[in-house]
Amino acid sequence: xxxxxxxxxxxxxxxxxxxxxxxxxxxxxxxxxxxxxxxxxxxxxxxxxxxxxxxxxxxxxxxxxxxxxxxxxxxxxxxxxxxxxxxxxxxxxxxxxxxxxxxxxxxxxxxxxxxxxxxxxxxxxxxxxxxxxxxxxxxxxxxxxxxxxxxxxxxxxxxxxxxxxxxxxxxxxxxxxxxxxxxxxxxxxxxxxxxxxxxxxxxxxxxxxxxxxxxxxxxxxxxxxxxxxxxxxxxxxxxxxxxxxxxxxxxxxxxxxxxxxxxxxxxxxxxxxxxxxxxxxxxxxxxxxxxxxxxxxxxxxxxxxx
Amino acid sequence: xxxxxxxxxxxxxxxxxxxxxxxxxxxxxxxxxxxxxxxxxxxxxxxxxxxxxxxxxxxxxxxxxxxxxxxxxxxxxxxxxxxxxxxxxxxxxxxxxxxxxxxxxxxxxxxxxxxxxxxxxxxxxxxxxxxxxxxxxxxxxxxxxxxxxxxxxxxxxxxxxxxxxxxxxxxxxxxxxxxxxxxxxxxxxxxxxxxxxxxxxxxxxxxxxxxxxxxxxxxxxxxxxxxxxxxxxxxxxxxxxxxxxxxxxxx
Amino acid sequence: xxxxxxxxxxxxxxxxxxxxxxxxxxxxxxxxxxxxxxxxxxxxxxxxxxxxxxxxxxxxxxxxxxxxxxxxxxxxxxxxxxxxxxxxxxxxxxxxxxxxxxxxxxxxxxxxxxxxxxxxxxxxxxxxxxxxxxxxxxxxxxxxxxxxxxxxxxxxxxxxxxxxxxxxxxxxxxxxxxxxxxxxxxxxxxxxxxxxxxxxxxxxxxxxxxxxxxxxxxxxxxxxxxxxxxxxxxxxxxxxxxxxxxxxxxxxxxxxxxxxxxxxxxxxxxxxxxxxxxxxxxxxxxxxxxxxxxxxxxxxxxxxxxxxxxxxxxxxxxxxxxxxxxxxx
Numbered sequence: 049x050x051x052x053x054x055x056x057x058x059x060x061x062x063x064x065x066x067x068x069x070x071x072x073x074x075x076x077x078x079x080x081x082x083x084x085x086x087x088x089x090x091x092x093x094x095x096x097x098x099x100x101x102x103x104x105x106x107x108x109x110x111x112x113x114x115x116x117x118x119x120x121x122x123x124x125x126x127x128x129x130x131x132x133x134x135x136x137x138x139x140x141x142x143x144x145x146x147x148x149x150x151x152x153x154x155x156x157x158x159x160x161x162x163x164x165x166x167x168x169x170x171x172x173x174x175x176x177x178x179x180x181x182x183x184x185x186x187x188x189x190x191x192x193x194x195x196x197x198x199x200x201x202x203x204x205x206x207x208x209x210x211x212x213x214x215x216x217x218x219x220x221x222x223x224x225x226x227x228x229x230x231x232x233x234x235x236x237x238x239x240x241x242x243x244x245x246x247x248x249x250x251x252x253x254x255x256x257x258x259x260x261x262x263x264x265x266x267x268x269x270x271x272x273x274x275x276x277x278x279x280x281x282x283x284x285x286x287x288x289x290x291x292x293x294x295x296x297x298x299x300x301x302x303x304x305x306x307x308x309x310x311x312x313x314x315x316x317x318x319x320x321x322x323x324x325x326x327x328x329x330x331x332x333x334x335x336x337x338x339x340x341x342x343x344x345x346x347x348x349x350x351x352x353x354x
Numbered sequence: 355x356x357x358x359x360x361x362x363x364x365x366x367x368x369x370x371x372x373x374x375x376x377x378x379x380x381x382x383x384x385x386x387x388x389x390x391x392x393x394x395x396x397x398x399x400x401x402x403x404x405x406x407x408x409x410x411x412x413x414x415x416x417x418x419x420x421x422x423x424x425x426x427x428x429x430x431x432x433x434x435x436x437x438x439x440x441x442x443x444x445x446x447x448x449x450x451x452x453x454x455x456x457x458x459x460x461x462x463x464x465x466x467x468x469x470x471x472x473x474x475x476x477x478x479x480x481x482x483x484x485x486x487x488x489x490x491x492x493x494x495x496x497x498x499x500x501x502x503x504x505x506x507x508x509x510x511x512x513x514x515x516x517x518x519x520x521x522x523x524x525x526x527x528x529x530x531x532x533x534x535x536x537x538x539x540x541x542x543x544x545x546x547x548x549x550x551x552x553x554x555x556x557x558x559x560x561x562x563x564x565x566x567x568x569x570x571x572x573x574x575x576x577x578x579x580x581x582x583x584x585x586x587x588x589x590x591x592x593x594x595x596x597x598x599x600x601x602x603x604x605x
Numbered sequence: 606x607x608x609x610x611x612x613x614x615x616x617x618x619x620x621x622x623x624x625x626x627x628x629x630x631x632x633x634x635x636x637x638x639x640x641x642x643x644x645x646x647x648x649x650x651x652x653x654x655x656x657x658x659x660x661x662x663x664x665x666x667x668x669x670x671x672x673x674x675x676x677x678x679x680x681x682x683x684x685x686x687x688x689x690x691x692x693x694x695x696x697x698x699x700x701x702x703x704x705x706x707x708x709x710x711x712x713x714x715x716x717x718x719x720x721x722x723x724x725x726x727x728x729x730x731x732x733x734x735x736x737x738x739x740x741x742x743x744x745x746x747x748x749x750x751x752x753x754x755x756x757x758x759x760x761x762x763x764x765x766x767x768x769x770x771x772x773x774x775x776x777x778x779x780x781x782x783x784x785x786x787x788x789x790x791x792x793x794x795x796x797x798x799x800x801x802x803x804x805x806x807x808x809x810x811x812x813x814x815x816x817x818x819x820x821x822x823x824x825x826x827x828x829x830x831x832x833x834x835x836x837x838x839x840x841x842x843x844x845x846x847x848x849x850x851x852x853x854x855x856x857x858x859x860x861x862x863x864x865x866x867x868x869x870x871x872x873x874x875x876x877x878x879x880x881x882x883x884x885x886x887x888x889x890x891x892x893x894x895x896x897x898x899x900x901x902x903x904x905x906x907x908x909x910x911x912x913x914x915x916x917x918x919x920x921x922x923x924x925x926x927x928x929x930x931x932x933x934x
Contacts, residue, residue: 085733132913139916141733142679146873147916149866153909161903270863274740281737324752331748335741342734406821432823444818446811457811460804461823467832469805476804519823 052185057307058300063192065299066199070254071272072279072291073206074247080286080352081222082137082240087148088128089251090269091155095121096252097259097268098159101170110173114256118249125248129241137240156266165266170259195257202253203292210288219243224352278334282341284348293349298334305333359384359553360523365404365414374400376577382523387545387554389564392574393597398557399441401574402525406438407431419522435522441531443508447501451492451511454500455483458518490514490544506537510544517551524552530560542566637787641780657783659891660790661851665844666872666883667797672837674878675801677813678830681736681865682723683841685743688750688860690716690842691849695762705768705776712846713839720838724831740862750857761856768850776850786847793840798880809833874915876922885923
């Protein structure tokens with residue numbers, strides 16, 4: 049296991065982590081500010097992936113396809129919030145879980161009806177299909193570098209939005225103490241809609257970008273939901289900063305676990321056992337991380353609520 | 355060796371940099387109503403939580419009836435004779451008054467791990483719940499849902515639930531909170547009537563009630579005991595007047 | 606106070622009209638008992654296996670309803686414990702055991718222990734943290750099952766010989782095994798009804814409604830929750846063991862978190878904390894899914910609409926809806 053391999057895996061982990069951040073940031077804000085568990089967040093991610101793949105395949109340039117996918121998903125999210133999610137803010141978490149689970153089921157069927165049950169190929173933009181020579185011995189896929197780049201830019205943008213704009217201040221106030229924010233005259237309804245739609249945009253962006261390097265299929269939303277939930281629990285509910293740190297941690301731990309554990313175990317254990325144990329441990333690595341964090345800091349790394 | 359029913363010795367509690375409870379000493383005698391007063395932020399709630407077991411002290415001891423309770427978790431202290439009410443009324447709102455009382459009584463009459471016998475057939479439990487209802491004037495409303503009761507009656511149910519444990523010491527955390535004059539008068543009469551059953555540690559802001567009920571008063575300020583003594587002594591105490599009675603009008 | 610605690614129902618067992626309510630369970634039981642005899646007459650043999658699976662899932666759902674509806678513990682790891690029961694049977698069969706009593710009994714015991722261990726570590730947390738920690742444990746069990754190549758790993762394990770109950774009872778016979786499952790399901794249902802009316806049941810409901818006050822009243826809250834957790838786990842494991850025999854096959858997919866979510870959905874659909882919640886929810890969900898699948902490949906959507914409708918129109922579930930109708934009729 050050489051250092052080039054390690055570096056490559058770390059970069060992969062970084063990219064995956066940043067995409068997780070895009071997804072988790074919206075989920076964390078919605079949970080932190082509206083106290084609403086929105087499982088359909090994963091479906092918005094899926095929508096972004098399918099729409100971008102479709103647009104790109106129909107001839108649009110890659111960047112255009114991504115932006116179009118985000119725009120359409122944002123519109124869908126706006127309608128979703130208006131019709132259903134808005135009525136869930138006052139309900140208990142279980143009702144929210146059931147209702148948004150229902151949305152997931154409907155979304156899965158809509159996708160199946162439009163694109164069929166088989167996975168869809170999301171083509172990688174030709175210009176980025178090749179490797180970039182980062183170091184003399186490290187060729188790294190250009191597309192993955194794009195993910196890292198976009199992820200960092202969006203993270204910066206989100207940070208600036210939340211800490212340096214008025215709407216960001218309102219969002220933070222709502223996250224730390226909604227009741228007080230309401231009493232102080234914040235137009236809570238508008239802030240809620242904004243947060244929901246912003247989260248949807250980020251999720252769609254993540255989906256659109258992940259499309260070419262992962263499987264665009266029904267159920268991809270549910271699959272990424274669990275890592276996203278792990279991220280927001282580790283990071284602290286309602287905290288964008290927490291989501292960022294936690295997403296990077298989860299991304300790195302997950303990728304590193306899958307890459308480094310099997311070979312490491314093979315060095316000390318008989319091959320059959322190493323293979324079994326390696327697969328099992330790699331899968332649970334992020335849960336062990338979550339448990340460890342919660343033992344030390346029961347409310348996550350950066351809890352937004354006082 | 356003091357013969358006090360209850361002793362809190364050298365209790366200390368820190369929250370980060372804040373010293374919420376600073377070497378507090380407190381005693382309660384059998385049959386006594388002991389009031390705990392102090393301005394907001396004095397640490398009264400923290401002290402009550404330390405005594406009832408919701409918080410663990412950084413230092414100090416809690417002794418009831420000669421028994422050291424400091425290491426016991428909250429629910430075990432109840433079995434030793436310490437019972438409490440909370441500042442905000444805490445009953446089982448969706449259940450009837452009778453079911454509320456049954457639940458409270460059940461905790462002290464045998465194991466709650468029994469999973470086969472129908473509780474509706476346990477007449478002894480029913481009798482004890484009824485007795486409690488009669489003692490606290492709740493017999494008329496036995497089959498009403500607790501959340502539908504007027505505030506004063508809910509408070510009374512609250513106290514009844516705490517009494518199910520037949521405590522030696524009852525902690526009442528601002529029982530008059532949110533009550534109008536009529537309800538307050540009834541609550542004062544109720545508390546006075548409890549004197550025969552158990553000693554009472556009473557946290558209150560309502561000074562009228564405090565002066566009517568208390569045998570002794572302890573004044574807390576900034577986590578420390580400012581003064582302890584009989585009502586007259588406290589009323590005349592210059593520091594107490596300056597810190598507390600002077601700056602707050604009687605409720 | 607965590608908002609993940611389910612909306613309580615203080616209404617006790619008999620929420621339907623008196624006589625009809627008393628007779629209905631027995632009528633249903635009779636119909637179900639007669640079903641294996643009636644099925645061949647009407648050409649419904651396929652449905653025999655279907656109803657049997659329904660009954661097994663009802664056992665799992667009842668234990669979840671007990672945990673969440675009566676105890677207020679929202680755990681997302683039920684499928685994991687079901688898997689423990691199933692794989693205990695696999696392990697014993699692999700080691701040469703052929704007795705159903707031993708295999709199913711062991712499944713009960715091992716699942717109870719597993720649930721107790723998970724509970725001991727998780728029950729100090731609340732709300733979404735409790736949910737995520739129980740999910741984490743279930744996922745760990747899932748990955749463990751996937752990686753155990755001795756028991757088939759991802760491909761699963763086939764149980765080729767039906768387990769023996771002795772006394773000439775052949776669990777390989779479709780009808781006989783149906784009756785065995787029916788007997789167990791009925792017993793489990795009766796058990797839960799009894800427990801709900803017992804001291805333990807009332808204490809659990811008290812913990813669900815106001816945990817702090819219960820502790821202040823002197824109840825050993827942690828131990829009570831742990832006991833409920835272990836008990837519910839034992840029955841979930843039993844359901845897993847029965848499922849193993851029913852399918853004659855066990856694979857890690859039955860432990861996937863979406864199975865836990867579906868179980869949760871069924872229980873809430875039926876009515877959380879209500880006596881008939883689990884049977885009703887399971888029956889409606891699985892029968893509807895089966896009927897939809899016969900007519901269209903887009904059967905997820907209608908079920909999704911049903912869930913949204915229930916959340917807004919029947920917040921106390923279908924059992925709650927029926928109870929309300931009866932009371933206003």
